[in-house]
Every structure is written in structure tokens, then in C-alpha cells.
Amino acid sequence: MTTSLQRPYSGRRLTETRVNVNVEPVTEGVPRSAWMLNSRASTWHGPYVLLLLAFDYMAALIASVLTVSVISRFSDLIDTPAAGFYVVRDGVSSISPMFYIVAYWLLPLTWVLVLWGNGAYDRRYLGIGTDEFKRVVRSAAIIVSVVAILTVFTKTNVSRAALFTALGVAFINISLLRFGARRVLHSLRAKGRAIQRMLLVGAYPDTIEVHNAVTRTTYAGMVPVGIYLTEGAASVRGLETPVPIFSNRDVVELAADLDADTIAVCGSASTEPGELRRLAWQLEGTGRDLVVAPQLTDIAGPRVHIRPVEGLPLLHVEEPTLSGLSWLVKNVLDRITAAVGLLLLTPVLAAIAIYIKATSPGPVFFRQPRVGMEGRTFHCWKFRTMYIDAEERQAALMMQNESDGLLFKIKDDPRVTSAGKFLRKTSLDELPQLINVLKGEMSLVGPRPLPADNGDFLGDVRRRLLVRPGITGLWQVSGRSDLSWDDAVRLDLFYVDNWSLTTDLQILLRTIAVVLRRRGAY
Structure with a gap:
């Protein structure tokens, strides 16, 4: 694998395809400022995350509005000291302003913050797989636990029915709106938008296997735009390939030329000593992602665990759970x-x-x-x-x-x-x-x-x-x-x-x- 830490070979490229974009300068690492966020080469996730933030807040707010509406309508049934957040003036009970502040502002904001803390807005989990919804479930469990603990320690008399109605409806609303947002994202990806442009790096058989895997379903949003061959370049001359083939180029510069926001190192190319680490160093601060596709296909996440030993990340594959x-x-x-x-x-x-x-x-x-x-x-x-x-x-x-x-x-x-x-x-x-x-x-x-x-x-x-x-x-x-x-x-x-x-x-x-x-x- 040729990286810009090595002198690139000046031989002829297999395919003379070049996109006219500015080549980004190679940095010596990511910015070290605590207040500076790295800009990403892919931009689809920014507007999508803002949409999810609005959806989540709106979902929790709607749940609170419905809960207050139910409380107001059936106040004669729950107008007891245990109901909480009620004030009595001139013999007439009503919901206190504090309840509205908690229900309409603090609770929806808490949902958004807890979802953020659990990685529910992480672009790696959006649009594909179940991790996004697992984080929503985990956030709901955390909010229920926190609210229960706060009510006990502050000795606040809150209607448990009203509280769990608000939290339960909020969880359902958030899940449904996120599912709808995901369907919209999938439809956009089917039209070639909101995608990740991938440069595949490795031997031709390994890269083609990864190419076929990521292009089977359009909703994954992964679109290979080029293949960089680390070996066997001569054997593919004249072959009809699904994407342009390159060799003897600087990988980071090639990714910039192709406007690729993700570099996928495939198969045995990921085992080359030191090369993968140096490539990761080069990509720091460029906004481009580095992913490794090992020679292990059709094995889902729950069976795969990374166990580092002395700096060596070992990919441990568990047996299928067909018993127990x-x-x-x-x-x-x-x-x-x-x-x-x-x-x-x-x-x-x-x-x-x-x-x-x-x-x-x-x-x-x-x-x-x-x-x-x-x-x-x-x-x-x-x-x-x-x-x-x-x-x-x-x-x-x-x-x-x-x-x-x-x-x-x-x-x-x-x-x-x-x-x-x-x-x-x-x-x-x-x-x-x-x-x-x-x-x-x-x-x-x-x-x-x-x-x-x-x-x-x-x-x-x-x-x-x-x-x-x-x-x-x-x-x-x-x-x-x-x-x-x-x-x-x-x-x-x-x-x-x-x-x-x-x-x-x-x-x-x-x-x-x-x-x-x-x-x-x-």
C-alpha cells in the first residue's frame, strides 16, 4: 500500500480517471483544541442529525402535551396529594406552572441529552442496523431510572400513571419518528443521495467481494467509486471492472481526487505491518473515515468482538448461539x-x-x-x-x-x-x-x-x-x-x-x- 509517508511510485495508472477537486494538504494529526470539531468529508449526516434532534424533541413534547391533556380532563379522578404538581387557590385545584416547565421544557430536553450521551446521533449507527434503536431503548431505561430516583430523593408526589404515560408515549413517538426518518433516508440513498463514497484498497478478489457486499442493498448508502490495488495489478489489465482501477498512487491523494469520504482496507491488505497505522495517521484531520473489511463475511456484530493484546487487535468470533x-x-x-x-x-x-x-x-x-x-x-x-x-x-x-x-x-x-x-x-x-x-x-x-x-x-x-x-x-x-x-x-x-x-x-x-x-x- 502506498501512503504519502512513502515516496509514491511514478508508474502509469491502470485507469486514467481523475476528478477535478482540490487535493487536501496532508496533516500531522487531528486538531488538539477541545472546542474544535473535525469537519467530515461526507455531509449527509449533518442535516439528518438536525432532523433527528427536532424529531426527538417534538416527540417528547407531544407526549407531555398528551399527558397534560389527560390529567386536565380526568383531574377529578387524580386530584389527590399523591398526584403532585397541583396548587390549590380559593378552593380550586389546578396544575402548577412548575409542572408545565418540567413537562414542556425539561423532560424533552432531557430526552435529547440522554439520547446524545448514548450515541443515538452517532453517524455510524444511523440508517442501518439495530444499534440506533438499541440506544433509544437504553436512553428510555436511563430516563425512567433517573426520574424514579429523583422523585424518591426529593420526596416529590408525582402521579406515577401520568409520569410513565409521558415517558412511554415519548419512547413510542421517538421510535416511530426515527423509523420514518430512516425510511426517508433509504429512499434518498436509492436515488444516489446521502451516500458514502468508498475507495476500496486491497487485492482485486478481496475488493470485489467487499464491493459486491456493500452494493447488494442500496439502503446501506455505501457506493464504491474506485479500487486501489495493492497487488496483482498486471493480472486485471483489460478486465471490465465495476469501478475504475488504480495502482501506484498515493492513497490519500487518490481519495481526494475521487471525492471519497471513506477508505476501506480489504482482506489481507489490512495485515500489512505498519501500513494500516500510517494510513490512519495520514487521514487524521482530513474528515475521511478508515474502515477495515477483514476476510470474514456474513458474520454479524454480536458474534464478533475485538480483543486487543499488546496493541494487536484480535478479532474474536464466537460460536453461533443455537442452544441455551x-x-x-x-x-x-x-x-x-x-x-x-x-x-x-x-x-x-x-x-x-x-x-x-x-x-x-x-x-x-x-x-x-x-x-x-x-x-x-x-x-x-x-x-x-x-x-x-x-x-x-x-x-x-x-x-x-x-x-x-x-x-x-x-x-x-x-x-x-x-x-x-x-x-x-x-x-x-x-x-x-x-x-x-x-x-x-x-x-x-x-x-x-x-x-x-x-x-x-x-x-x-x-x-x-x-x-x-x-x-x-x-x-x-x-x-x-x-x-x-x-x-x-x-x-x-x-x-x-x-x-x-x-x-x-x-x-x-x-x-x-x-x-x-x-x-x-x-
């Missing part, structure tokens, strides 16, 4: 939810059964052998969506198969009945799988169950069998039948390797939105 208390809770919740769901959905299931019988001859249910946990075969329940001779007709349609994997998929399958098209679009044909969940053969969330007649599963695909297959999963909420087989397997393996109860909850919530949009269902 959380796994037991998942299994119990699956059974309870399936039992309650079958009970509540009985009228819906009956109506669907009548609909199927009325539109085509044959049984209501279709049971197909599928491979479950640890390779055990079970019969997966579904509402019948095809004519009864569908399996006999499949051989004649093999040339029209639109799936590149173990599944057979045709967007306009002639074997699907009129009722089946509706059931597939709405995913109602999957409801009988609650029977499999109740029996312990499936889970609410998990990898897609594959047909048993495809024989043994080899290679990475076998790892999917470590968990129960699910009614819904990452593949359903990420594109369903529109995904390639490789993408479907990658998402299933990601779920297995990074499972958590929080992940299951997120997938269930995303499933609702996917079903309503009817995307990728056929």
Missing part, C-alpha cells in the same frame, strides 16, 4: 404462537378450505416431504394451490424452470389454480404450516424448507439443517422467489450463523410488510 436459554424460549414461543394462531384463525382456515373446494376438484391440503432439522424428513402442510395432476405435469415444464437451484419455480405456472394464485400472492397457503410448528417440525422463523426428493444436500447447504426450517425467513423478506439460489442460500446461512431472538422479531415484522406488498410471491 434463548433457544429454549424460541421453541416455547413457537409452540404457543402456533397453538393460539390455529385457534384464532380457524374461521379463516375454514373459509379458505371452502374457497379451494369450490374452485377446483381435489383435497384441500397438500403435504409434501421436506427436509427438516438434522436431516429428518417431515411432511410440510400447505393449502393446495395447484391442480391435482401438477406433479405429473412438472416434467413437461422443466425447460421453463426459472429457478437456478433446488426449487422448481415458474412465474406464470399453468398448474396453479385460480384460488392458488390468490393464496400464493397473499401467502395464505402457508398458514397450515402452523401445524408443523406445533408439532416441533418447523419454526415460525428459519431457513426455507427444501423438498426431500432432491437427495442429499452437499457443501454449505447442509449447514441449513442445524436449525428448524421456518414459515418465514430472511429469504422471504429479502425478495422471495425473485432471489437467485446462491442469494437464498447465503441468506439462510447468515440466519443460522447469526441467529438471535431479536433477529426473529425483526424478520416477523418485516414479513408483514412483504406480504402486504406481495413482492416475489408466485
Whole structure:
């Protein structure tokens, strides 16, 4: 890796792409003034943070206004000394001015300060992942604790119902407004705005792997604008590459030329002794971020921990949590939810059964052998969506198969009945799988169950069998039948390797939105 601490090689660049911007001078480090903030090369987060500040304050203020409105309306029920913040004049009680100051000014301001202290405005956590909302939850817990302690020590008689109503509504409002702001940010990023421009540094295979990973989803907002090769430059001459290729350049100067606000050091390039540290020194004060993308993909944050030993940051990868208390809770919740769901959905299931019988001859249910946990075969329940001779007709349609994997998929399958098209679009044909969940053969969330007649599963695909297959999963909420087989397997393996109860909850919530949009269902 060439840095400006070394004399740059004067050889020819592979690609003569240059953006006309001013090259920033190399500094000797960040400013040391306690009152000076470093300006960032990327500017999208400034207006976005101001928007979140306004949203958070407004959310807490609305919660206080609603609480005061409820107190005023039902004052005859809570007008007791325990209610607090009441004054009595001429025999008439009313809310004191101090209450309005606390509710309309101090409490919303406290929310903003605590959120700030918990990193809820840190640009690294905005727009992607769950860390932003974890910090909102942590801030809510801190505020509740602080308010409870203050009321005890100051012996203030405050209505607990009013207090927790204000805090609870504020937490809900803040979460909803932040979710809305995130959706707006994602839509902007889909249009190429509010993005991070990345310069990828490393060997070509490593940089391409990172390029493919960060560009799979537009909402991440990471857009590679160039690749700087540290080795193997001659081997890629003449290749068609997704972004311009450079070599034998000063990395920091190249980043300035490309207007890149982030430098990503990929794969083995991050292990070069001293080079990564010197690059970090050079970037101090330039406003550009330095990130390291090690040769470790599809491993989520909870399993990865950095443990420094004598100045050497060791990346420790924990084993997947496919056992223990959380796994037991998942299994119990699956059974309870399936039992309650079958009970509540009985009228819906009956109506669907009548609909199927009325539109085509044959049984209501279709049971197909599928491979479950640890390779055990079970019969997966579904509402019948095809004519009864569908399996006999499949051989004649093999040339029209639109799936590149173990599944057979045709967007306009002639074997699907009129009722089946509706059931597939709405995913109602999957409801009988609650029977499999109740029996312990499936889970609410998990990898897609594959047909048993495809024989043994080899290679990475076998790892999917470590968990129960699910009614819904990452593949359903990420594109369903529109995904390639490789993408479907990658998402299933990601779920297995990074499972958590929080992940299951997120997938269930995303499933609702996917079903309503009817995307990728056929």
C-alpha cells in the first residue's frame, strides 16, 4: 500500500480517471483544541442529525402535551396529594406552572441529552442496523431510572400513571419518528443521495467481494467509486471492472481526487505491518473515515468482538448461539404462537378450505416431504394451490424452470389454480404450516424448507439443517422467489450463523410488510 509517508511510485495508472477537486494538504494529526470539531468529508449526516434532534424533541413534547391533556380532563379522578404538581387557590385545584416547565421544557430536553450521551446521533449507527434503536431503548431505561430516583430523593408526589404515560408515549413517538426518518433516508440513498463514497484498497478478489457486499442493498448508502490495488495489478489489465482501477498512487491523494469520504482496507491488505497505522495517521484531520473489511463475511456484530493484546487487535468470533436459554424460549414461543394462531384463525382456515373446494376438484391440503432439522424428513402442510395432476405435469415444464437451484419455480405456472394464485400472492397457503410448528417440525422463523426428493444436500447447504426450517425467513423478506439460489442460500446461512431472538422479531415484522406488498410471491 502506498501512503504519502512513502515516496509514491511514478508508474502509469491502470485507469486514467481523475476528478477535478482540490487535493487536501496532508496533516500531522487531528486538531488538539477541545472546542474544535473535525469537519467530515461526507455531509449527509449533518442535516439528518438536525432532523433527528427536532424529531426527538417534538416527540417528547407531544407526549407531555398528551399527558397534560389527560390529567386536565380526568383531574377529578387524580386530584389527590399523591398526584403532585397541583396548587390549590380559593378552593380550586389546578396544575402548577412548575409542572408545565418540567413537562414542556425539561423532560424533552432531557430526552435529547440522554439520547446524545448514548450515541443515538452517532453517524455510524444511523440508517442501518439495530444499534440506533438499541440506544433509544437504553436512553428510555436511563430516563425512567433517573426520574424514579429523583422523585424518591426529593420526596416529590408525582402521579406515577401520568409520569410513565409521558415517558412511554415519548419512547413510542421517538421510535416511530426515527423509523420514518430512516425510511426517508433509504429512499434518498436509492436515488444516489446521502451516500458514502468508498475507495476500496486491497487485492482485486478481496475488493470485489467487499464491493459486491456493500452494493447488494442500496439502503446501506455505501457506493464504491474506485479500487486501489495493492497487488496483482498486471493480472486485471483489460478486465471490465465495476469501478475504475488504480495502482501506484498515493492513497490519500487518490481519495481526494475521487471525492471519497471513506477508505476501506480489504482482506489481507489490512495485515500489512505498519501500513494500516500510517494510513490512519495520514487521514487524521482530513474528515475521511478508515474502515477495515477483514476476510470474514456474513458474520454479524454480536458474534464478533475485538480483543486487543499488546496493541494487536484480535478479532474474536464466537460460536453461533443455537442452544441455551434463548433457544429454549424460541421453541416455547413457537409452540404457543402456533397453538393460539390455529385457534384464532380457524374461521379463516375454514373459509379458505371452502374457497379451494369450490374452485377446483381435489383435497384441500397438500403435504409434501421436506427436509427438516438434522436431516429428518417431515411432511410440510400447505393449502393446495395447484391442480391435482401438477406433479405429473412438472416434467413437461422443466425447460421453463426459472429457478437456478433446488426449487422448481415458474412465474406464470399453468398448474396453479385460480384460488392458488390468490393464496400464493397473499401467502395464505402457508398458514397450515402452523401445524408443523406445533408439532416441533418447523419454526415460525428459519431457513426455507427444501423438498426431500432432491437427495442429499452437499457443501454449505447442509449447514441449513442445524436449525428448524421456518414459515418465514430472511429469504422471504429479502425478495422471495425473485432471489437467485446462491442469494437464498447465503441468506439462510447468515440466519443460522447469526441467529438471535431479536433477529426473529425483526424478520416477523418485516414479513408483514412483504406480504402486504406481495413482492416475489408466485
